[in-house]
Amino acid sequence: MMKDTTLPEPLGTTVADRSLRVATALSAEVVVLRERLALIEMLAAERGLFGPEEIDAYRPSPQAAEGMRGKRLSFIERVFGGMRG
Amino acid sequence: MLESAHAMMIPARSDDATREVYWGELQTFLEAQVRPTFRRHYEDVVAPRLSDALGRAPDRHEIAIAMLDHDANRAWYIARTEAQRHAFDTSWAIVDSQIEALTARATALGNGPARLELDPELPFPDYVHPEPHNMAGGYDDVGRRHPLAAGATYDRALAVHRVAAMGPLVDDVGHSIAAKLIEAFPDFKPERILEMGCTVGHTLLPFKHAYPHAEVIGIDVAGACLAFGAARASALGMPVTFSQRNAERTGYEAQSFDLVFSRILLHETCYEATRAIFAECHRLLRPGGIMFHSDAPQFDELDAYTQSLRDWDIRYNAEPFMDGYYAMNLEDEFVRAGFERAGMFRLYAPSLIVQRGYSAQNTRTSGGRYFLAGARKQL
Numbered sequence: 001m002m003k004d005t006t007l008p009e010p011l012g013t014t015v016a017d018r019s020l021r022v023a024t025a026l027s028a029e030v031v032v033l034r035e036r037l038a039l040i041e042m043l044a045a046e047r048g049l050f051g052p053e054e055i056d057a058y059r060p061s062p063q064a065a066e067g068m069r070g071k072r073l074s075f076i077e078r079v080f081g082g083m084r085g
Numbered sequence: 086m087l088e089s090a091h092a093m094m095i096p097a098r099s100d101d102a103t104r105e106v107y108w109g110e111l112q113t114f115l116e117a118q119v120r121p122t123f124r125r126h127y128e129d130v131v132a133p134r135l136s137d138a139l140g141r142a143p144d145r146h147e148i149a150i151a152m153l154d155h156d157a158n159r160a161w162y163i164a165r166t167e168a169q170r171h172a173f174d175t176s177w178a179i180v181d182s183q184i185e186a187l188t189a190r191a192t193a194l195g196n197g198p199a200r201l202e203l204d205p206e207l208p209f210p211d212y213v214h215p216e217p218h219n220m221a222g223g224y225d226d227v228g229r230r231h232p233l234a235a236g237a238t239y240d241r242a243l244a245v246h247r248v249a250a251m252g253p254l255v256d257d258v259g260h261s262i263a264a265k266l267i268e269a270f271p272d273f274k275p276e277r278i279l280e281m282g283c284t285v286g287h288t289l290l291p292f293k294h295a296y297p298h299a300e301v302i303g304i305d306v307a308g309a310c311l312a313f314g315a316a317r318a319s320a321l322g323m324p325v326t327f328s329q330r331n332a333e334r335t336g337y338e339a340q341s342f343d344l345v346f347s348r349i350l351l352h353e354t355c356y357e358a359t360r361a362i363f364a365e366c367h368r369l370l371r372p373g374g375i376m377f378h379s380d381a382p383q384f385d386e387l388d389a390y391t392q393s394l395r396d397w398d399i400r401y402n403a404e405p406f407m408d409g410y411y412a413m414n415l416e417d418e419f420v421r422a423g424f425e426r427a428g429m430f431r432l433y434a435p436s437l438i439v440q441r442g443y444s445a446q447n448t449r450t451s452g453g454r455y456f457l458a459g460a461r462k463q464l
Contacts, residue, residue: 007150007153016160020167021167025167028111031107032107034104053107
């Protein structure tokens with residue numbers, strides 16, 4: 001974000017500004033997650049495949065777990081990247 | 086989710102598609118539902134305070150600075166900037182993931198009806214911001230990802246983020262302006278049409294629809310946009326030409342066009358370039374030909390508070406020349422370029438999709454209409 005020298009506390013520099021940047025970025029990830037889950041539940045139910053209890057009991061393979069770790073790191077970058085100075 | 090509007094736009098994977106459309110929806114919410122609520126604070130608190138302190142009515146700069154003391158407005162600036170940047174970043178990431186498929190499609194469309202003329206030696210003007218409106222990579226593919234990436238990103242961004250405003254082909258502006266031009270100049274039958282700063286052809290193609298027998302050419306300094314635009318136009322079956330040229334010095338023969346126009350070009354330039362472009366328009370037009378430039382309304386069309394809303398674009402959305410271009414006296418500049426005042430016009434073209442029932446507020450335009458200013462060259 002561009003620095004604004006006309007303000008005593010330039011835009012983007014206060015804790016409140018930074019927190020809002022984080023929250024704004026986070027909002028998209030929440031929406032993405034909710035929509036993805038909704039799609040999965042719709043598809044699973046439509047095809048009679050599985051219910052919520054089977055998801056709770058599932059354990060991903062090491063390869064899948066590594067893939068999920070990569071996605072978590074991307075998530076952190078998108079959401080908390082705004083905290084950089 | 087958006088279905089594919091044309092063969093050069095490939096649907097995104099589910100998560101990316103959600104993210105892309107969400108950022109556009111958040112932008113529209115912030116513009117249409119949040120920002121208008123600040124006007125009351127201005128009228129009740131800021132305007133009386135500024136008028137008392139200054140002994141006169143405040144100007145747009147004074148209003149903008151004073152309004153940043155309003156916490157809600159400050160928060161709006163932060164969230165709006167984040168939404169803008171994330172929106173383009175999301176579209177960029179989608180294009181990156183699709184670049185091989187897009188290249189294959191463009192290659193297959195290579196013999197389509199649209200023509201492409203690239204000039205790799207043409208210098209990219211230094212007055213064009215490298216990331217205008219916080220668009221990663223800018224118009225000219227800063228970072229050199231791929232010859233199609235900048236155009237594909239720009240096309241996705243406008244089609245998805247602004248779908249409620251301009252339609253999936255981003256063509257409402259072009260259709261609306263062409264309809265207004267036909268209404269205002271019913272005798273005008275252009276045979277050769279030039280759009281300056283056409284990027285990927287969102288506004289160019291509607292003019293081929295409006296004047297199907299005319300030769301229609303779009304120029305731009307950004308070859309990265311033109312290459313994508315030609316493939317996109319071929320996918321849509323449109324016989325138009327995309328040519329890499331600078332609008333200040335096009336290289337076309339004098340008096341070789343009947344209609345020369347631009348859409349949201351001039352605020353991306355500078356004073357000298359704007360004046361050179363007006364002069365080039367006059368040189369290119371045949372007697373009786375028409376020049377117009379469509380952008381957001383000039384400041385002299387707006388009250389001071391509405392003018393001050395541009396502060397976010399100017400200082401935080403990488404659009405510095407909006408402060409200069411919107412303040413120019415266009416008619417004086419047209420005179421300087423050789424046009425006569427008697428032939429000048431300012432028009433508002435009503436948005437056709439708003440007339441079909443879209444929310445004018447959600448178009449993020451001035452009441453669902455597009456501003457244009459121009460002049461007809463004397464016979």
